[in-house]
Amino acid sequence: MANQGAKKRKEENARHMARIRHIIIACNVIYVVIRMLIFHSSITWKHWIGLAVTSLAYYFPYQQLAKMANPSYAEDGELLDGGFDMTTGGVCGYLHDVIYITSFVQVASIISGKFWYIYLVIPAFGAYQSFGLIKGFLPQGSEEAVEDEKTRKKREKLEKKASRPKFVKTRTR
Numbered sequence: 001m002a003n004q005g006a007k008k009r010k011e012e013n014a015r016h017m018a019r020i021r022h023i024i025i026a027c028n029v030i031y032v033v034i035r036m037l038i039f040h041s042s043i044t045w046k047h048w049i050g051l052a053v054t055s056l057a058y059y060f061p062y063q064q065l066a067k068m069a070n071p072s073y074a075e076d077g078e079l080l081d082g083g084f085d086m087t088t089g090g091v092c093g094y095l096h097d098v099i100y101i102t103s104f105v106q107v108a109s110i111i112s113g114k115f116w117y118i119y120l121v122i123p124a125f126g127a128y129q130s131f132g133l134i135k136g137f138l139p140q141g142s143e144e145a146v147e148d149e150k151t152r153k154k155r156e157k158l159e160k161k162a163s164r165p166k167f168v169k170t171r172t173r
Contacts, residue, residue: 006071009082013069016086020065020099024058027103034110050109050116057102061095068092098122 031054035047068084086092101122108115147155 003079006079006082009085010071010079011082013071013083013086017066017069020062020096023103024062024099027106028055028058031106031110039110046113050106054102054106057098061098065092065095065099 031051036043036051065086069086071079071083072081074080084092086096101118105115105118108118
């Protein structure tokens with residue numbers, strides 16, 4: 001019964017990584033078969049670069065997720081930790097998003113090359129997150145904002161109401 005949670009997490013991570021691997025392989029096979037074999041007459045150097053870009057966009061996030069999903073073992077071979085929980089947000093969620101966006105872009109680019117513009121979502125979101133981080137380090141100006149009469153009275157009324165003692169009704173027998 002010991003380390004039951006770690007064993008379960010290890011199995012969940014193995015299934016999850018296999019599912020992501022199948023998504024990546026399926027998207028690559030679809031792209032190569034349809035774009036490279038069926039529409040071979042319309043292939044340009046841009047399509048080869050697109051295949052290389054999507055391959056890199058799959059490789060790096062997948063490798064990072066694989067490192068996160070790796071279980072850790074003691075020196076005697078006992079399972080200590082089943083790996084990182086792949087269902088959490090944060091960096092793990094962002095890596096999943098990059099893989100899913102890449103899958104969509106790769107398959108949709110068979111229809112039209114304009115789908116490559118969807119890749120701009122990734123750096124735009126990164127810039128948005130960075131702006132929020134940088135904004136936290138910037139001075140916010142004066143702490144005391146000028147209050148008009150109406151909001152001052154409302155605030156004072158709420159403070160007065162909050163400071164009143166609260167009575168609890170109880171039953172007496």
